[in-house]
Amino acid sequence: MRMQRVxxxxxxxxxxxxxxxxxxxxxxxxxxxxxxxxxxxxxxVVLSDPRFQQTFSYSVVMALCTIVVGVLIVVPTAYWVxxxxxxxxxxxxxxxxxxxxxxPIVIVFGYIRMxxxxxxxxxxxxxxxxxxxxMMGYTTLALPYMYRAVDTGLRAIDIRTLTEAAQSLGAGWxxxxxxxxxxxxxxxxxxxxxxxxxxxxxxxVLAALLNRPAFGPYLQLVxxxxxxxxxxxxxxxxxxxxxxMGLIQLVTRFSRHTQARR
Amino acid sequence: xxxxxxxxxxxxxxxxxxxxxxxxxxEKGEFISFLGPSGCGKTTTLRMVAGFExxxxxxxxxxxxxxxxxxxxxxxxxxxxxxYALFPNLTVADNVGFGLRVxxxxxxxxxxxxxxxxxxxxxxxxxxxxxxQLSGGQQQRVALARALAVRPQVLLLDEPLSALDAKIRVSxxxxxxxxxxxLGITTIYVTHDQEEALSMSDRIVVxxxxxxxxxxxxxxxxxxxxxxxxxNFVGTLNLIEAQVADGPAGxxxxxxxxxxxxxxxxxxxxxxxxxxxSVSLVPASGRDVPLPAEISEVHFLGSVIRIRARVGTASxxxxxxxxxxxxxxxxxxxxxxxxxxxxxxxLEE
Amino acid sequence: xxxxxxxxxxxxxxxWLGILPFTAFAVLFLIWPTMxxxxxxxxxxxxxxxxxNIANLWTPSIIASYWIxxxxxxxxxxxxxxxxxxxxxxxxxxxxxxxxxxxxxxxxGVASNFAGVPLAFAFLATLGRLxxxxxxxxxxxGVNIYAMGFNLLSFFGLTLTYLFFQIPLxxxxxxxxxxxxxxxxxxxxxxxxxxxxxxxxxVAFPILWPALLGTFALLFANAFGAVAxxxxxxxxxxxxxxxxxFAQIRGDVLQDPHLGYALAFGxxxxxxxxxxxxxxxxxxxxxxxx
Numbered sequence: 001m002r003m004q005r006v007x008x009x010x011x012x013x014x015x016x017x018x019x020x021x022x023x024x025x026x027x028x029x030x031x032x033x034x035x036x037x038x039x040x041x042x043x044x045v046v047l048s049d050p051r052f053q054q055t056f057s058y059s060v061v062m063a064l065c066t067i068v069v070g071v072l073i074v075v076p077t078a079y080w081v082x083x084x085x086x087x088x089x090x091x092x093x094x095x096x097x098x099x100x101x102x103x104p105i106v107i108v109f110g111y112i113r114m115x116x117x118x119x120x121x122x123x124x125x126x127x128x129x130x131x132x133x134x135m136m137g138y139t140t141l142a143l144p145y146m147y148r149a150v151d152t153g154l155r156a157i158d159i160r161t162l163t164e165a166a167q168s169l170g171a172g173w174x175x176x177x178x179x180x181x182x183x184x185x186x187x188x189x190x191x192x193x194x195x196x197x198x199x200x201x202x203x204x205v206l207a208a209l210l211n212r213p214a215f216g217p218y219l220q221l222v223x224x225x226x227x228x229x230x231x232x233x234x235x236x237x238x239x240x241x242x243x244x245m246g247l248i249q250l251v252t253r254f255s256r257h258t259q260a261r262r
Numbered sequence: 263x264x265x266x267x268x269x270x271x272x273x274x275x276x277x278x279x280x281x282x283x284x285x286x287x288x289e290k291g292e293f294i295s296f297l298g299p300s301g302c303g304k305t306t307t308l309r310m311v312a313g314f315e316x317x318x319x320x321x322x323x324x325x326x327x328x329x330x331x332x333x334x335x336x337x338x339x340x341x342x343x344x345x346y347a348l349f350p351n352l353t354v355a356d357n358v359g360f361g362l363r364v365x366x367x368x369x370x371x372x373x374x375x376x377x378x379x380x381x382x383x384x385x386x387x388x389x390x391x392x393x394x395q396l397s398g399g400q401q402q403r404v405a406l407a408r409a410l411a412v413r414p415q416v417l418l419l420d421e422p423l424s425a426l427d428a429k430i431r432v433s434x435x436x437x438x439x440x441x442x443x444x445l446g447i448t449t450i451y452v453t454h455d456q457e458e459a460l461s462m463s464d465r466i467v468v469x470x471x472x473x474x475x476x477x478x479x480x481x482x483x484x485x486x487x488x489x490x491x492x493x494n495f496v497g498t499l500n501l502i503e504a505q506v507a508d509g510p511a512g513x514x515x516x517x518x519x520x521x522x523x524x525x526x527x528x529x530x531x532x533x534x535x536x537x538x539x540s541v542s543l544v545p546a547s548g549r550d551v552p553l554p555a556e557i558s559e560v561h562f563l564g565s566v567i568r569i570r571a572r573v574g575t576a577s578x579x580x581x582x583x584x585x586x587x588x589x590x591x592x593x594x595x596x597x598x599x600x601x602x603x604x605x606x607x608x609l610e611e
Numbered sequence: 612x613x614x615x616x617x618x619x620x621x622x623x624x625x626x627w628l629g630i631l632p633f634t635a636f637a638v639l640f641l642i643w644p645t646m647x648x649x650x651x652x653x654x655x656x657x658x659x660x661x662x663x664n665i666a667n668l669w670t671p672s673i674i675a676s677y678w679i680x681x682x683x684x685x686x687x688x689x690x691x692x693x694x695x696x697x698x699x700x701x702x703x704x705x706x707x708x709x710x711x712x713x714x715x716x717x718x719x720g721v722a723s724n725f726a727g728v729p730l731a732f733a734f735l736a737t738l739g740r741l742x743x744x745x746x747x748x749x750x751x752x753g754v755n756i757y758a759m760g761f762n763l764l765s766f767f768g769l770t771l772t773y774l775f776f777q778i779p780l781x782x783x784x785x786x787x788x789x790x791x792x793x794x795x796x797x798x799x800x801x802x803x804x805x806x807x808x809x810x811x812x813x814v815a816f817p818i819l820w821p822a823l824l825g826t827f828a829l830l831f832a833n834a835f836g837a838v839a840x841x842x843x844x845x846x847x848x849x850x851x852x853x854x855x856x857f858a859q860i861r862g863d864v865l866q867d868p869h870l871g872y873a874l875a876f877g878x879x880x881x882x883x884x885x886x887x888x889x890x891x892x893x894x895x896x897x898x899x900x901x
Binding site for chain 1: 627700701706721735836861
């Protein structure tokens with residue numbers, strides 16, 4: 001028992017060193033821009049760069065759109081499959097897991113070849129079309145996480161009874177979806193949404209290959225040409241991910257609170 | 263000194279003392295039940311015998327050897343868990359043979375012993391199945407076979423039947439008792455179900471708040487509980503505050519009727535306890551005394567009819583057997599109920 | 612279609628219409644594009660069937676790319692599984708304070724999503740030539756890791772970097788599985804005379820095996836498809852398959868568009884095989900489950 005605890009501490013300590021050294025290293029490096037002393041110069045340079053502001057806001061908008069589209073596709077599907085088509089569940093689940101198996105670069109390669117200017121649906125021909133394609137690509141990448149979060153949320157509530165109760169009170173499908181199901185899985189949706197946000201905000205491959213001015217390619221560009229700014233950007237990106245995860249924790253805890261009161 | 267001897271056993275988790283000064287001596291081959299409400303320390307005591315918890319103080323001896331310092335896997339004790347705890351990845355036969363396998367018993371010898379054990383619990387045909395393919399009752403029988411396969415010195419059962427249906431509970435408890443008798447294995451059985459404890463045990467340890475309140479045979483526990491807790495916990499009980507009419511002579515009054523207890527009592531009132539089956543609507547013997555009463559509730563339970571009757575300020579439950587030609591009295595009827603004053607138990611605080 | 616009796620027709624479509632949006636989305640943006648690539652790998656520019664594209668993959672440089680990709684993915688998945696398992700086991704079963712668990716899982720959630728370009732920056736800032744650890748090792752202990760042959764832009768360096776998201780992913784997935792190990796099993800094993808090692812060998816590992824395998828396959832695919840980290844870290848100096856494909860898509864460096872399809876098909880094949888092996892092994896090890 002005692003020996004076991006020693007090993008447990010060793011494993012944990014190893015993990016702590018491995019995970020915190022790069023973080024400390026990055027923070028330290030990002031402060032080194034001014035010779036001989038620590039300063040926030042790298043952050044100042046980065047934050048005042050107009051391209052930072054442009055690409056960052058582009059990616060934020062992209063992430064928000066992805067979340068909306070993702071929710072609109074995933075929630076009704078997960079609900080419907082649980083309610084009416086339980087036999088399709090293995091297939092739908094398999095499809096939602098495919099983006100974890102097929103490398104994203106292959107998927108975007110397919111987009112570029114399928115939706116080029118000479119195809120039946122020339123999405124890459126215009127900026128709007130390409131933006132749309134990128135958004136759908138992000139929705140695909142986020143699909144496994146979003147679907148799992150929502151499906152777990154649906155499992156926790158008795159959707160059949162809720163649906164029948166709403167129907168007996170005269171609610172239509174839209175009302176059931178918007179007023180009954182969505183609010184009940186809101187926490188699950190939010191978890192999925194924050195995760196999606198974290199994924200989209202720093203995504204590189206899709207944006208680079210579709211040639212859109214997103215935050216990921218900007219990061220790469222800065223990384224290739226500057227010394228200290230990349231570290232500052234990494235710190236910023238990491239903070240954003242942290243905030244997203246923190247928010248997931250927060251909404252989950254909040255939901256436990258409301259459940260306890262029920 | 264008994265075969266299994268527990269003395270001055272204590273266990274504290276932080277500031278809360280879960281087991282306080284527990285003493286027990288068990289004879290070889292005896293079947294002992296620990297009976298009590300949840301949180302009374304019965305499971306903790308059992309887990310200390312098994313070695314999963316370390317006592318804060320005290321000794322546990324088997325055949326005179328102190329085992330407190332031994333790890334569970336060195337104690338040669340068998341245990342059956344409430345959740346069965348069968349290894350889901352092993353077949354029934356491999357589960358039963360697990361203890362022999364880790365002890366390095368040869369494959370052939372193992373197979374023989376496994377077949378023998380499965381035969382004893384009546385699952386000879388099920389060796390190749392996996393636990394999930396068995397019913398709860400079958401799983402628990404496999405768990406019993408697994409615990410017994412290593413020929414332990416002591417068998418511990420931790421609420422083994424509480425996850426099962428009522429019917430299987432009854433049949434399995436008879437089976438467990440029969441197997442225990444046949445193998446003559448010293449057994450401790452933890453339960454919160456008094457019927458189980460009463461029907462299976464040689465002796466019962468009634469526990470409350472980490473203390474053994476009474477250790478006695480089932481008949482004694484039921485008929486002569488020594489504490490208010492035991493009287494209350496085991497069986498259903500009428501609790502009556504009776505007026506003392508004549509303390510030295512031991513005469514009390516219930517609803518105005520004087521009743522001789524046959525022993526002196528003190529104070530103005532006394533707490534009495536009475537089993538529902540000791541009260542009846544017709545006299546059972548010449549010594550029964552009638553009390554005027556009003557029938558306030560009638561519950562038809564099938565073979566038994568449970569009636570509540572008001573006697574003065576007291577409310578008494580009484581059980582009568584159902585007979586087709588004597589329908590239960592209607593609610594509100596004025597009746598007489600009969601009891602033998604000797605059945606009244608005087609409870610000490 | 613003019614079927615006079617409309618009633619039986621109405622029953623079915625209403626039922627299935629519910630997943631039409633999802634199906635359309637999945638087909639248009641996931642399945643069809645992938646199939647397009649797969650089909651392209653077996654076609655000549657004129658559209659005829661051919662195996663030539665696949666055969667063209669058998670050039671030393673492309674084979675070498677696949678080989679190093681597979682090695683990095685395998686190594687980072689294996690190490691990620693082992694280390695992640697050790698940490699998860701330490702926290703769930705090792706008797707560490709309960710308070711560690713929540714923060715560890717939250718951190719794992721963050722770190723497992725911290726792939727991509729910023730991760731490369733973090734490791735450059737730490738283990739690059741001017742990174743914190745490199746400098747401190749040199750100044751405090753006189754150890755120059757770069758003189759000793761260490762290079763962040765190498766097989767070893769990339770594996771080390773990938774572990775930063777592989778280990779947390781393992782922790783996230785395996786912790787619930789470890790929680791699924793009932794305390795009773797361990798106690799039952801020990802009262803039956805088993806040592807801790809025997810319990811792990813005969814009971815716990817076989818039960819965890821499917822989860823371990825599944826996570827390994829997932830980690831492998833995860834590393835195999837990762838482009839951003841490697842690209843930001845090494846530019847195109849380390850020729851792993853996804854980087855080669857990236858360059859091919861951008862500028863047709865192989866000077867053969869259909870070789871690009873074949874390259875992508877190869878990637879699907881590798882991750883597909885990894886997952887197929889997982890599915891088969893899992894089915895085999897789960898005989899004892901419902």
